[in-house]
Amino acid sequence: MLFKLAWRNLWRNRSRTLITMASVFFAVLLAIFTMSLQKGVWDNLTKNVVSFYSGYVQIHLNGYWNEQILDNSFAFTDSLNQAILQQPHITAATPRLESFALASGGQITKGSMVAGIDPEKEHIVTALKNKLTRGSFLQLNDQTVLLAEGLAKKLQLDVHDTVVLLGQGYHGSTAAGKYSIKGLVKFASPEINETMVYLPLPEAQNLYSAPNMLTSVVISLDNPQNLNAVVGNLKKALGSRYEIMPWQEMMPEIEQLIKTKEGSAQIILAVLYLLVSFGIFGTLLMMTAERRYEFGMLMAIGMKRRRLAGVVFIESMLVTITGCMAAVLAGIPLVNYLHQHPIRFTGQMAKVYEDFGFEPVLPAMFSMEVILTQTAIVSFIALLLALYPLLHVYRLNETEAMKR
Amino acid sequence: MDTVIDAHNISKVYNPDTIPVHAVNNVHLHVERGEFTALVGPSGSGKTTLLNILGGLDHPTSGNVVINGTDITHLGSNKLIDFRLHNIGFVFQSFNLIPVLTARENVEFIMLLQNVPKKERDQRVVALLNEVGLSDKMDVRPAQLSGGQQQRVAVARALASKPQFILADEPTANLDSASAFNLLDIMAKLNREENMTFIFSTHDQRVIERARRVITLVDGSIASDTAQTKTD
Ligand SMILES: Nc1ncnc2c1ncn2[C@@H]1O[C@H](COP(=O)(O)OP(=O)(O)OP(=O)(O)O)[C@@H](O)[C@H]1O
Ligand SMILES: [Mg+2]
Numbered sequence: 211m212l213f214k215l216a217w218r219n220l221w222r223n224r225s226r227t228l229i230t231m232a233s234v235f236f237a238v239l240l241a242i243f244t245m246s247l248q249k250g251v252w253d254n255l256t257k258n259v260v261s262f263y264s265g266y267v268q269i270h271l272n273g274y275w276n277e278q279i280l281d282n283s284f285a286f287t288d289s290l291n292q293a294i295l296q297q298p299h300i301t302a303a304t305p306r307l308e309s310f311a312l313a314s315g316g317q318i319t320k321g322s323m324v325a326g327i328d329p330e331k332e333h334i335v336t337a338l339k340n341k342l343t344r345g346s347f348l349q350l351n352d353q354t355v356l357l358a359e360g361l362a363k364k365l366q367l368d369v370h371d372t373v374v375l376l377g378q379g380y381h382g383s384t385a386a387g388k389y390s391i392k393g394l395v396k397f398a399s400p401e402i403n404e405t406m407v408y409l410p411l412p413e414a415q416n417l418y419s420a421p422n423m424l425t426s427v428v429i430s431l432d433n434p435q436n437l438n439a440v441v442g443n444l445k446k447a448l449g450s451r452y453e454i455m456p457w458q459e460m461m462p463e464i465e466q467l468i469k470t471k472e473g474s475a476q477i478i479l480a481v482l483y484l485l486v487s488f489g490i491f492g493t494l495l496m497m498t499a500e501r502r503y504e505f506g507m508l509m510a511i512g513m514k515r516r517r518l519a520g521v522v523f524i525e526s527m528l529v530t531i532t533g534c535m536a537a538v539l540a541g542i543p544l545v546n547y548l549h550q551h552p553i554r555f556t557g558q559m560a561k562v563y564e565d566f567g568f569e570p571v572l573p574a575m576f577s578m579e580v581i582l583t584q585t586a587i588v589s590f591i592a593l594l595l596a597l598y599p600l601l602h603v604y605r606l607n608e609t610e611a612m613k614r
Numbered sequence: 615m616d617t618v619i620d621a622h623n624i625s626k627v628y629n630p631d632t633i634p635v636h637a638v639n640n641v642h643l644h645v646e647r648g649e650f651t652a653l654v655g656p657s658g659s660g661k662t663t664l665l666n667i668l669g670g671l672d673h674p675t676s677g678n679v680v681i682n683g684t685d686i687t688h689l690g691s692n693k694l695i696d697f698r699l700h701n702i703g704f705v706f707q708s709f710n711l712i713p714v715l716t717a718r719e720n721v722e723f724i725m726l727l728q729n730v731p732k733k734e735r736d737q738r739v740v741a742l743l744n745e746v747g748l749s750d751k752m753d754v755r756p757a758q759l760s761g762g763q764q765q766r767v768a769v770a771r772a773l774a775s776k777p778q779f780i781l782a783d784e785p786t787a788n789l790d791s792a793s794a795f796n797l798l799d800i801m802a803k804l805n806r807e808e809n810m811t812f813i814f815s816t817h818d819q820r821v822i823e824r825a826r827r828v829i830t831l832v833d834g835s836i837a838s839d840t841a842q843t844k845t846d
Contacts, residue, residue: 211722211723215714218715219714512698512699514696517727609672612706
């Protein structure tokens with residue numbers, strides 16, 4: 211009967227009930243939409259940034275990141291390779307031998323970063339082939355190099371010219387080599403674009419007198435949400451001889467940027483929550499004022515406060531739950547659609563994205579966690595607001611309430 | 615005789631700290647089971663205040679109210695709600711009913727609060743609505759009933775809880791005279807046939823004539839308390 215009473219009371223002021231339901235509905239839907247888009251865009255940005263060069267995770271000899279020298283390299287064995295690839299969520303692992311060298315094109319000499327790579331695997335992790343602007347891509351057994359465009363320009367070199375590399379090899383040996391330039395690659399990041407030289411891994415190991423040695427293994431994932439799990443698994447599997455670094459540790463400035471942007475999105479959401487709260491609270495105020503006499507009459511004839519409060523609470527919950535459920539039902543297909551058909555944008559912003567080699571899209575993240583979290587937050591707010599009429603009932607003096 | 619109300623020296627002062635209003639002054643009142651009593655007096659004489667105190671809706675500033683042997687003077691708010699549910703029936707001037715419930719459900723509601731079993735509830739609802747002459751309006755909501763019909767449902771509801779007595783504060787004030795007489799007829803019949811005690815306040819001389827005891831309040835004090843033989 212209490213439930214029946216609550217249910218009928220809802221339809222007593224149909225438009226008010228529908229407006230309240232609608233405000234809960236739009237609040238939840240908007241929160242889901244905003245948060246899914248936000249997370250999706252940053253995930254996508256991260257994917258773009260890590261595919262510049264770093265990958266999601268790198269494995270080094272412990273201590274390498276603080277002291278990036280060849281003496282901190284390690285032997286790449288089959289068993290190590292197996293141990294890495296056995297972990298779930300890892301789609302590829304590419305070996306690198308990285309060191310500094312002076313690159314010279316006759317008249318001009320510049321500091322550069324030489325990366326010995328497995329060209330095919332490197333392409334899987336960082337899409338290197340897509341960055342090729344002139345010449346052709348490396349083969350594993352080549353004795354040629356790829357030069358970043360910016361560096362080539364500084365050195366006044368082009369495809370088929372020769373570049374001389376001079377540096378320090380493993381255990382203090384001298385590294386010196388002369389290579390024909392097979393192709394040029396373009397990076398959006400100017401810093402990388404003016405320093406990178408790519409050699410096939412065997413030739414790099416040969417140049418630096420470091421046969422079969424690596425400085426890092428770069429890893430790509432099936433889904434960035436699995437990052438923490440993969441890092442944990444690798445730490446367990448490989449032990450303390452190696453350091454396992456997620457991209458956030460290698461590029462803390464990017465993580466910082468994302469965090470501040472997420473902060474501003476949360477402020478927008480907070481404003482949204484606040485607006486909806488005022489809306490719902492307004493209708494609750496009106497409702498309690500309108501039914502003051504009725505509440506007094508019910509208590510006068512013998513209805514306990516607890517029961518009366520129960521009816522009013524059921525009313526609030528029915529409105530909230532209906533609004534939230536409708537929003538989840540509408541939100542799932544909406545977010546899923548925006549996940550599969552990302553919003554494409556054009557104009558100035560799109561050009562900036564394209565210059566960086568990114569697709570100009572805003573993909574939404576489809577995650578039940580995001581959807582349910584936002585729903586839970588709005589439900590919680592509505593629940594808190596529903597305490598107001600309860601308080602009203604508990605403080606009501608029936609005789610006063612029935613005076614007009 | 616069987617005393618249902620024993621009010622001893624009750625007074626009520628509103629706003630004692632600012633401008634005190636002495637709404638009820640040193641009232642002594644005995645009500646026996648089966649009475650049909652009218653409370654009369656000019657506007658502002660304290661009728662509503664006195665009825666609220668007798669009904670456990672308000673506390674007197676001083677004095678005691680004993681209902682059927684229980685001193686309710688110092689009961690807390692929640693205890694009073696429960697006491698009213700089981701001991702006192704109320705009929706207010708208007709807006710007695712829950713608008714979203716039908717006549718049947720309104721009467722049933724009070725028994726639901728009392729946890730009366732379903733079967734007994736159903737039987738009693740039908741019997742009571744029959745008695746007030748509304749067997750054809752059982753499943754109609756208050757908005758579709760006339761003022762007089764609504765008041766009759768309120769009487770049926772007051773009776774449903776099997777109270778010690780029924781308090782009615784100006785039950786006919788919003789009714790035309792035909793409906794008012796009809797309501798009084800029903801109350802008188804219930805009083806006669808079921809020995810139900812009624813105490814009602816009124817301004818209407820023709821309603822006063824129907825009472826067997828008339829208590830007149832002036833400025834919060836009982837000015838006269840007379841028995842009269844019925845004229846109907
Ligand atoms: N809550 C209150 N605060 C202050 N004064 C009050 C309050 N309620 C009633 N009064 C005063 O108490 C006195 C008695 O009021 P009461 O309502 O009992 O009179 P009444 O006989 O029922 O009048 P009416 O015939 O108009 O209904 C009046 O002077 C009224 O102004
Ligand atoms: Mg009055």
